[in-house]
Amino acid sequence: MAITHILFWFLTALALVSALMVLLSKNPVYSVLWLVAVFFAISGHYILLNAQFLAIVNMIVYAGAIMVLFLFVIMLMNLDKETEPQKDIWMKIAGAVSGGCLLMVFVSLVKQATEMTGKEALLKTGTIGLIENLGKALFSDYVVPFEISSVLFLSAMVGAVVIGKK
């Protein structure tokens, strides 16, 4: 068992446990912090796949910026398990059943996908995730979608400023 395999299983366990804890914690602040742990584990997986740029951007954007804003909002609203209305037990069961159905659909899809049968994830190889190759791909092959998405972000920013000015 190579070190990458050990790391893979460790990160997988960390990601799954943290993701479960996001759902199971009663305190929303804990949920946000567990979600940050999930992002860290996913970033670890990216590094194992030799996609360092993706890993670090995942950390900067999601763990560093978006989750901080989430934490902001939740801390300011001061949600508490005493004051927060709890869903009744039937809602919880219905949610678990429908979520389980969705999971089954995903699992069966992955199992049926012929492209993925009998293949292993390529750990520590491949160069497509390195920043140089990614930059070249984005600014040559995919330059139009890239620029259009930047316009989308600009419009979202302008919208936020307009709402904030009201």
Place this chain on the structure above:
Amino acid sequence: MTILALDWFLLIEKLILIAIIIFASLGIALYTTFAERKVAAILQDRPGPNRAGPFGLLQPLADGLKLITKEEIIPTHANKWLFILGPGLAMTAALMTCAVVPWGGTIDVMGHQVDLQIADVNIGMLYVFAVVSMGVYGVMIGGWASNNKFSLMAALRGASQAISYELAMGLSLIALLMITGSLSLRTIVEQQVGHVWNIVYQPLGFLIFFICALAECNRTPFDLPEAENELNFGYHQEYSSMKLGFYLFSEYINMFISSTIMATMFFGGYDLPFVTSHLSSPGIAAIVGLVVLMTKVVMFIFLFMWIRWTIPRFRYDQLMNLGWKKMIPLALANMLVTGFFILLKQNNWHF
């Protein structure tokens, strides 16, 4: 010897390097607190701490002992786990940044080439950025878990300040990146060895980065999260003993690390002009490099302190105006001008 398909020498080498760098950062932070008090004393024309040991040199040890032996208090209504987690996170984030900094060249240890750097990743600069943005969590969690409205206000201030100034910081770095063409800190330093330092190409970028570093470290004039006349003591008001020590310490480590980053990216890192590129022995070059880098870092730390004891604190709206309405447009303009000149140079200085 390969157990687990591991290169054990590499593992031990890196572990030793990590231990040395962490203890060195802690030691430097310890004596930065002393230097801060001495600098403040000199600027205010008074002797400063001079009782413990010769010239008061044992003062930081006395301070540390005092902090450790004080009573630990966790407030009754505080969130216990997060209250403990907060200072730990602040400290971890502060110490993690030094992983990608090149402290010197390569030295030869028992036939192995050892880089004086923990990890030369090709995204070094982004890594620094990611860890800096993690530093907000320590402040926010600590402030919220204390269950004190002053702490919460201070934590919110700290987080919003950090997020605002990260933007301008990132933009000023993009301009630098366009010149260096690499994110690896070692490559950036090696490009500067024997050539002009990046500060010559990016004076405005450095100024913006420096101001943002002041804001990120919560140093005066940006120390609003701990403005004691508005918020009692800031986000670590409820903390006592070594947990408070961790917060105060992580601030000094942040100062040390941001000085290192500035020296590395804009002032040639371990490069001593006209000397480093002519040193033939790599061992001597590495030692000279380490000394040179530390000298630059100490100068930056002194600059930080000089500013702290000279300039009064900003008001909160002034801080936000400076960040969003001055720093970000300035950084954007700097980026455009840099891009213009790079294109001009590629075109052999013809329009």
